[in-house]
Amino acid sequence: MDKQDLLYSGKAKKLYQTEQENVLHVEYLDQATALNGLKKDQIVGKGELNNQITSFIFNYLKEQGVASHFISQLSKTEQLVKKVQIIPLEVVLRNLATGSFVKKFHVEEGKVLTPPIMEFFYKNDELNDPMMNEDHIHALQLATPEEIQEIKKQTRLINELLKELFSQIGLTLVDFKLEFGRDLETGAILLADEISPDTCRLWDQTTGQSFDKDVYRKDIGNLIDVYQIVFDRLMKLN
Numbered sequence: 001m002d003k004q005d006l007l008y009s010g011k012a013k014k015l016y017q018t019e020q021e022n023v024l025h026v027e028y029l030d031q032a033t034a035l036n037g038l039k040k041d042q043i044v045g046k047g048e049l050n051n052q053i054t055s056f057i058f059n060y061l062k063e064q065g066v067a068s069h070f071i072s073q074l075s076k077t078e079q080l081v082k083k084v085q086i087i088p089l090e091v092v093l094r095n096l097a098t099g100s101f102v103k104k105f106h107v108e109e110g111k112v113l114t115p116p117i118m119e120f121f122y123k124n125d126e127l128n129d130p131m132m133n134e135d136h137i138h139a140l141q142l143a144t145p146e147e148i149q150e151i152k153k154q155t156r157l158i159n160e161l162l163k164e165l166f167s168q169i170g171l172t173l174v175d176f177k178l179e180f181g182r183d184l185e186t187g188a189i190l191l192a193d194e195i196s197p198d199t200c201r202l203w204d205q206t207t208g209q210s211f212d213k214d215v216y217r218k219d220i221g222n223l224i225d226v227y228q229i230v231f232d233r234l235m236k237l238n
């Protein structure tokens with residue numbers, strides 16, 4: 001399916017219309033950003049790795065009964081996805097304390113969070129993605145209470161499935177961010193965006209080493225090297 005008009009150009013992806021009204025062509029880019037865009041670099045090979053890892057994970061989730069916008073991987077950097085109406089929320093699930101959570105609550109780095117904590121952030125660069133609760137989401141009409149319950153249910157299920165997947169390759173799923181949309185035909189809540197080392201924190205089960213974007217955020221190693229290891233280990237599961 002050929003790509004047509006460019007619909008959106010973001011930090012890590014470009015979205016194109018295809019000849020089919022409800023199907024989009026996604027191109028993963030080599031750009032890395034952190035600190036809400038303040039830190040920015042071109043990292044050759046990043047788009048390829050994130051597309052391939054996301055495609056693997058969305059296929060795995062589908063096999064486990066979790067639908068998403070993902071249709072198919074087209075090439076190393078491209079995929080086809082269903083067009084959805086994106087809900088402007090970042091849904092974060094935390095199994096272990098780190099990142100902004102430690103900054104905010106001053107708890108010990110790596111503390112196991114029982115039960116896992118779910119947080120919602122309003123996707124809004126101008127406002128710096130403020131944290132929201134369910135009342136905010138409802139009152140600002142971003143989603144209905146029923147949709148919020150569905151998002152929470154899917155996020156908890158995805159956490160269980162991804163914890164299991166990553167533990168099979170020696171990694172602890174520390175935390176991750178999801179985005180959801182509405183299916184344009186049925187209105188159903190559908191997992192969207194990507195799931196990759198850009199959007200998850202993954203720690204080696206034995207050494208605690210980061211295999212995710214923290215390597216770039218904190219300048220503690222080579223991003224491509226660690227993303228490649230995640231990809232190679234996932235491929236060995238096939």
Ligand code: C5P
Pocket residue numbers: 090092098099100101175176177198199200201213
């Ligand atoms: O920075 P923070 O600790 O809140 O991040 C929690 C999780 O959400 C991390 O896995 C991070 O990679 C992900 N995240 C993201 N996109 C953002 C903010 C956080 O993928 N804009």
